[in-house]
Amino acid sequence: MNSVILFFIDGLGIGTNQQSNPFFDLPGAEPLAHFRGVSSDLPFDGVVARTDPRLGVDGRPQSASGQTTILTGVNAPKYLGKHKQGFPNEALRGLINEKSLFLQLKQKGIEDSIFANAYTPKFFSETPRWKSATTCAVEAAGIQFRRFSDLLGKKALFHDFTNRWLIENGFDIPLLTAQDAAKTLASLSEDHRFVLYEHFITDKIGHAQDFTAARAHLPILAEFVRDTVSRIDLSTTTFILTSDHGNIEDLSIRTHTLNDVPTIVWGRNRHQIAQKIKDLTDITPSVLSLLADE
Numbered sequence: 001m002n003s004v005i006l007f008f009i010d011g012l013g014i015g016t017n018q019q020s021n022p023f024f025d026l027p028g029a030e031p032l033a034h035f036r037g038v039s040s041d042l043p044f045d046g047v048v049a050r051t052d053p054r055l056g057v058d059g060r061p062q063s064a065s066g067q068t069t070i071l072t073g074v075n076a077p078k079y080l081g082k083h084k085q086g087f088p089n090e091a092l093r094g095l096i097n098e099k100s101l102f103l104q105l106k107q108k109g110i111e112d113s114i115f116a117n118a119y120t121p122k123f124f125s126e127t128p129r130w131k132s133a134t135t136c137a138v139e140a141a142g143i144q145f146r147r148f149s150d151l152l153g154k155k156a157l158f159h160d161f162t163n164r165w166l167i168e169n170g171f172d173i174p175l176l177t178a179q180d181a182a183k184t185l186a187s188l189s190e191d192h193r194f195v196l197y198e199h200f201i202t203d204k205i206g207h208a209q210d211f212t213a214a215r216a217h218l219p220i221l222a223e224f225v226r227d228t229v230s231r232i233d234l235s236t237t238t239f240i241l242t243s244d245h246g247n248i249e250d251l252s253i254r255t256h257t258l259n260d261v262p263t264i265v266w267g268r269n270r271h272q273i274a275q276k277i278k279d280l281t282d283i284t285p286s287v288l289s290l291l292a293d294e
C-alpha cells in the first residue's frame with residue numbers, strides 16, 4: 001500500500017550564501033540547506049522543487065494563510081486579499097472546514113490519515129483560544145488528536161521531536177535522539193496511508209534572530225529528516241518536506257523573508273511530484289494524486 005509523509009517545517013526558506021544564513025558553512029545541515037543558484041546533491045536521491053509562498057499577493061508570506069494553502073490546495077492569501085499571520089480567522093477556518101486535506105482524503109476513501117503531533121494535556125482540558133491551521137484541518141475531518149499516552153507508546157511525536165521543550169517545562173517524558181524520533185515517524189507511515197508532522201521551532205528561532213540556537217538546532221533537525229527517509233520504504237512511500245514561508249535562512253531580519261521555500265520529495269514518484277510543485281497550492285493535489293492513483 002502506498003503512503004505519504006508530509007513533513008511541515010515552519011519558516012524554512014531558500015537563502016543566499018552569506019553570513020546571516022545559519023546554514024552557511026554548517027556541517028550536517030543537508031538536506032535542509034539550500035542556496036540560490038547552488039544545486040545540492042540530496043541524500044537518498046531527493047528532488048527539490050523551488051516553491052513560491054508569496055502566491056501573487058503583496059506583503060510577507062505568513063503562517064495562517066500559508067499553512068491553510070498547504071493544507072487545502074486553495075490560494076488562501078488571494079482568497080483573503082492578504083497574508084494572514086498566526087492563527088486562521090473565521091474566513092480561513094471556513095475554507096479549512098470545507099477543503100482540509102484530511103477531509104479530501106476521506107472523501108476519496110482514504111480514512112487512514114494521522115496527524116503525528118502529540119498535544120499537551122492542557123489542549124484537551126481547556127478549549128484553546130487560538131487554533132493553528134493544522135489543528136483546524138485535523139478537526140475538520142474528525143480525526144483524533146494524539147496525546148502523551150501516544151507519545152510514550154511511540155505512536156506520536158512532540159513538535160519538538162526530542163521532547164526537550166517538555167522536559168524543560170516540567171513534564172516527566174524521556175529525552176529522544178533524532179534517530180529515536182525518526183524510528184517513530186517512519187513506523188507511523190507503515191501503519192497509516194497519510195502522516196502529517198509539524199515542526200515550528202525553526203520559525204521561533206528565526207523571529208528571535210538567534211544564530212547560536214539555529215546552528216545548534218538545524219543539524220539535529222536535518223538528522224531527523226535524513227534518518228526518517230533512510231528508514232522508510234522508498235518504493236511505496238513518498239516523503240514530502242515543505243514550509244509555509246522563509247525565516248530562519250536569513251537572521252539579519254526578524255520578520256519572515258520573501259524567499260522561495262524548498263519542497264523536497266523523496267521516494268515513490270518523486271520526479272513527477274517535484275515537477276508539479278510550483279507554489280504552496282500544489283502540495284494538497286500532490287498528496288491526493290499519490291494516494292488516489294491506485
Ligand SMILES: [Zn+2]
Pocket residue numbers: 011063203207247256
Ligand atoms: Zn513566523
